[in-house]
Amino acid sequence: MEDNFIITLEHLNKSFGDSLIVDDFNLSIKKGEFVTFLGPSGCGKTTTLRMISGFEIPTKGRVLLNGKDVTNLPPYKRPINTVFQRYALFPHLDVYDNVAFGLKLKKTPIQVKKRISFFDYWRKRNEIKFSDFVKNLFSKQPTLLKEVTKMKHLPPKVIDQKVARALKIVDLEDLEDRSIDTLSGGQQQRVAIARAIVNEPEILLLDEPLGALDLKMRKEMQIELKEMHKKLGITFIYVTHDQEEALTMSDTVIVMKGGVVQQVGTPTQIYNEPKNAFVADFIGESNIYSANMVDKKRVRFLNWTWDCVDDFEINENVDVVVRPEDIILLGPRTTNLIGTIKSKIFKGVHYEYIVVVGKSELQVRDTRDLKVDSHVSIKIDPQNIQIMKKQYNINAFYDAYITKNNKVAMSDDEFDCDLTQLLPGSKIDSDGYLTKNGVRYNLTDAPVAVEIDIKNIELSDDINASEVHGVVINSIWKGDYYQVLVRSASEEDYVLDTQDSWNVNDIVSIIVKKENINLRLKGDISKYEEDA
Amino acid sequence: MKRTLRFQRKYLCIPYVIFLILFILLPILLIIFYAFTDKDGFFSAQALIDFFSTPTKVSILINSVFIALQTTILCLIIAYPLAYFLADKKINRNGVLITLFIMPMWINFVLRTGATRDLLTWLGVNGGRTPYLATLIGMVYNFIPFTILPLYTTMLKLDKSQIEAASDLGATPTQVFIKNIIPQSLPGVASAATMVFMPTMSSYVISDTLSEGKITLFGNSIYISFSNSQWNTGSFLALIMLIIIFLSMLATRRFSREPEVRGGTW
Numbered sequence: 102m103e104d105n106f107i108i109t110l111e112h113l114n115k116s117f118g119d120s121l122i123v124d125d126f127n128l129s130i131k132k133g134e135f136v137t138f139l140g141p142s143g144c145g146k147t148t149t150l151r152m153i154s155g156f157e158i159p160t161k162g163r164v165l166l167n168g169k170d171v172t173n174l175p176p177y178k179r180p181i182n183t184v185f186q187r188y189a190l191f192p193h194l195d196v197y198d199n200v201a202f203g204l205k206l207k208k209t210p211i212q213v214k215k216r217i218s219f220f221d222y223w224r225k226r227n228e229i230k231f232s233d234f235v236k237n238l239f240s241k242q243p244t245l246l247k248e249v250t251k252m253k254h255l256p257p258k259v260i261d262q263k264v265a266r267a268l269k270i271v272d273l274e275d276l277e278d279r280s281i282d283t284l285s286g287g288q289q290q291r292v293a294i295a296r297a298i299v300n301e302p303e304i305l306l307l308d309e310p311l312g313a314l315d316l317k318m319r320k321e322m323q324i325e326l327k328e329m330h331k332k333l334g335i336t337f338i339y340v341t342h343d344q345e346e347a348l349t350m351s352d353t354v355i356v357m358k359g360g361v362v363q364q365v366g367t368p369t370q371i372y373n374e375p376k377n378a379f380v381a382d383f384i385g386e387s388n389i390y391s392a393n394m395v396d397k398k399r400v401r402f403l404n405w406t407w408d409c410v411d412d413f414e415i416n417e418n419v420d421v422v423v424r425p426e427d428i429i430l431l432g433p434r435t436t437n438l439i440g441t442i443k444s445k446i447f448k449g450v451h452y453e454y455i456v457v458v459g460k461s462e463l464q465v466r467d468t469r470d471l472k473v474d475s476h477v478s479i480k481i482d483p484q485n486i487q488i489m490k491k492q493y494n495i496n497a498f499y500d501a502y503i504t505k506n507n508k509v510a511m512s513d514d515e516f517d518c519d520l521t522q523l524l525p526g527s528k529i530d531s532d533g534y535l536t537k538n539g540v541r542y543n544l545t546d547a548p549v550a551v552e553i554d555i556k557n558i559e560l561s562d563d564i565n566a567s568e569v570h571g572v573v574i575n576s577i578w579k580g581d582y583y584q585v586l587v588r589s590a591s592e593e594d595y596v597l598d599t600q601d602s603w604n605v606n607d608i609v610s611i612i613v614k615k616e617n618i619n620l621r622l623k624g625d626i627s628k629y630e631e632d633a
Numbered sequence: 634m635k636r637t638l639r640f641q642r643k644y645l646c647i648p649y650v651i652f653l654i655l656f657i658l659l660p661i662l663l664i665i666f667y668a669f670t671d672k673d674g675f676f677s678a679q680a681l682i683d684f685f686s687t688p689t690k691v692s693i694l695i696n697s698v699f700i701a702l703q704t705t706i707l708c709l710i711i712a713y714p715l716a717y718f719l720a721d722k723k724i725n726r727n728g729v730l731i732t733l734f735i736m737p738m739w740i741n742f743v744l745r746t747g748a749t750r751d752l753l754t755w756l757g758v759n760g761g762r763t764p765y766l767a768t769l770i771g772m773v774y775n776f777i778p779f780t781i782l783p784l785y786t787t788m789l790k791l792d793k794s795q796i797e798a799a800s801d802l803g804a805t806p807t808q809v810f811i812k813n814i815i816p817q818s819l820p821g822v823a824s825a826a827t828m829v830f831m832p833t834m835s836s837y838v839i840s841d842t843l844s845e846g847k848i849t850l851f852g853n854s855i856y857i858s859f860s861n862s863q864w865n866t867g868s869f870l871a872l873i874m875l876i877i878i879f880l881s882m883l884a885t886r887r888f889s890r891e892p893e894v895r896g897g898t899w
Contacts, residue, residue, distance in 0.1 A: 154801060156797055156800075156801075175800070176797070176800045176801050177800050177801070177802075177803045177804055177805055181801075182801055182802065183797075183798070183801045185794055185797070185798055186794075187794060189792070189794035189795050189797065189798040190795075190798075191795060191798075191799075191813065191816070193816040193817070193819075202799070202802050202804075202812075203802035203803050206802065206803045206804050206808060206812075207803060296798075296802065297801075297802075300802065300803070
């Protein structure tokens with residue numbers, strides 16, 4: 102079965118200095134598949150791609166191409182071509198020469214018939230008469246021939262044909278003689294694709310190829326790339342941080358975070374059955390809650406017990422994800438959970454409602470026009486409640502936002518944080534705006550996902566040590582440390598490891614150092630650019 | 634109503650305009666004037682006729698161009714790979730090496746040339762016996778920092794993604810070098826060539842010192858003309874030099890892909 106896979110990555114590891122970029126990456130890709138590596142920036146997706154193309158050598162692990170180990174093979178020896186993020190076209194060459202670049206370098210073995218030499222005669226001197234050999238040597242149509250394999254460049258005519266075909270595939274037939282800097286971004290993108298596919302690679306790697314295009318152009322190119330993939334029938338490996346792009350184009354999506362594969366699956370699997378809260382949050386809109394399994398196939402969240410289809414151990418703490426379109430709003434009924442509509446936004450086909458239940462919020466999508474402040478009861482079909490194993494090494498908050506004081510807030514718990522991590526090379530200016538290269542970003546109310554390692558939360562008796570206070574819910578002895586669960590006044594749960602022993606119902610200050618709060622902006626930072 | 638004289642930004646360039654007229658335009662006009670007049674200030678083509686009818690003068694010119702070309706090519710051959718390796722952060726970690734290589738520029742030119750002569754004599758390359766070789770070595774030594782610097786800056790700016798793209802498309806390291814790195818660095822080569830060719834054409838101290846007066850370059854003959862008060866002949870030679878440098882600039886401009894600077898003075 103193994104020859105079915107065109108490329109296999111075995112235990113790939115890559116670290117630069119001390120930092121681990123890719124951690125134990127395993128993957129097999131079938132011939133002709135469209136595979137996408139999806140993840141936020143810095144998740145190691147590009148590094149993995151570069152190990153496939155040969156620009157990076159893995160620290161550990163192997164890359165197998167058609168079952169052969171190519172881990173240490175330089176890029177120019179691999180039958181793999183790349184479409185680069187910034188196109189990387191050759192400005193000193195015109196469109197034709199850019200596309201023909203690879204073909205002109207290529208040498209193919211050609212069987213040539215050649216007149217036999219004296220040595221050949223000598224070896225077979227018993228079979229061939231000397232006079233025949235001499236005659237053969239001088240005749241214009243020699244009969245004594247031998248086959249020789251010669252490495253030859255492709256004839257110009259063949260190159261012409263191939264370039265023309267590639268340019269036709271990308272819709273640039275008439276631009277052969279144009280110089281690169283007279284082309285628009287979209288056209289340059291097409292040249293970059295043509296330059297890669299003209300070599301008929303077994304695998305085409307695309308490193309965020311649409312990142313530099315505007316939205317409309319990007320949508321068009323997505324469809325065209327998908328068509329191209331069908332037409333060419335070769336394997337595409339695509340890297341992007343845009344979840345929508347990944348879902349529309351791919352056969353298989355690999356979601357990555359921090360160098361670790363989170364989930365591998367078809368777009369539908371990834372969307373409908375996310376394996377953990379990160380995947381659920383990264384792919385599409387979602388409501389994520391901490392929950393507890395109260396009974397067999399019964400889960401409790403939002404202070405309500407729900408039927409569900411996933412079987413987890415009773416009393417296990419889990420994460421639950423419900424998609425906004427899976428929540429059904431009904432008229433108030435006593436048998437259901439009741440919430441209040443806090444706001445609504447018209448989105449064309451549907452309305453987007455925020456429904457408040459206790460101190461939690463639900464994002465709901467509904468086509469009906471309901472009144473703000475009206476009470477509704479909430480129904481969720483058991484199969485639409487996706488239950489995921491809780492990750493106990495980090496505290497994750499997926500509906501946090503940035504306040505106008507540059508703090509990060511989970512519900513009403515505000516912490517100091519370092520906003521510059523959202524944009525490498527940026528800083529906070531004297532007016533409190535995030536700036537980079539003269540561009541200002543106004544991040545007030547920007548939604549972010551927050552992660553805090555459970556080792557990085559501290560508690561204190563001193564009520565003035567922090568503005569965030571909470572109550573110790575439980576404390577479990579884990580052998581050499583306690584794992585403590587604290588619930589804050591605004592009903593957010595914090596899990597932490599500590600050496601100290603805390604009593605249940607203690608009121609404590611929750612302290613998190615600025616540098617230990619990891620932020621991830623939802624959506625692109627360019628949305629928050631301030632107009633000068 | 635009284636018009637007040639308000640300071641405007643364009644007034645800032647007045648000193649430069651004065652400088653331009655006084656030290657650049659006026660001298661050039663004077664050179665042209667002297668080149669085509671005789672001792673009494675009347676129009677005359679005597680200098681022109683003199684120059685082209687004296688074989689030694691023409692051969693000095695050809696010789697100078699030849700030496701300048703050789704120096705330029707030698708400098709490029711030596712400096713190009715050097716700059717390439719110096720631009721590699723792994724080799725030249727904090728720019729110490731590049732500083733070492735351009736350090737000779739900080740030492741007084743005449744002093745340095747004198748020292749070069751003594752060193753060459755000690756090494757057995759005697760200016761008296763092999764004036765041509767000694768001159769060439771001296772020229773290359775003196776002008777190589779001027780070649781390294783522009784090449785180094787170009788190499789630093791090389792587009793790494795283009796190099797990767799070439800490699801990705803099947804180019805071996807040698808092919809990447811020939812088909813991508815060299816074309817990418819052509820603007821640097823052009824400016825390095827200009828930086829060497831122009832001054833070598835006009836310099837005479839190096840050849841004078843190192844060849845012990847056996848090689849006369851074009852710069853020498855201009856100097857000699859003026860020191861013998863032959864202003865008209867000297868000016869005509871200077872004019873020829875000006876034209877050659879202008880032509881060489883035109884030739885190298887084709888290669889430098891620097892974006893055109895638009896906009897006027899005001």
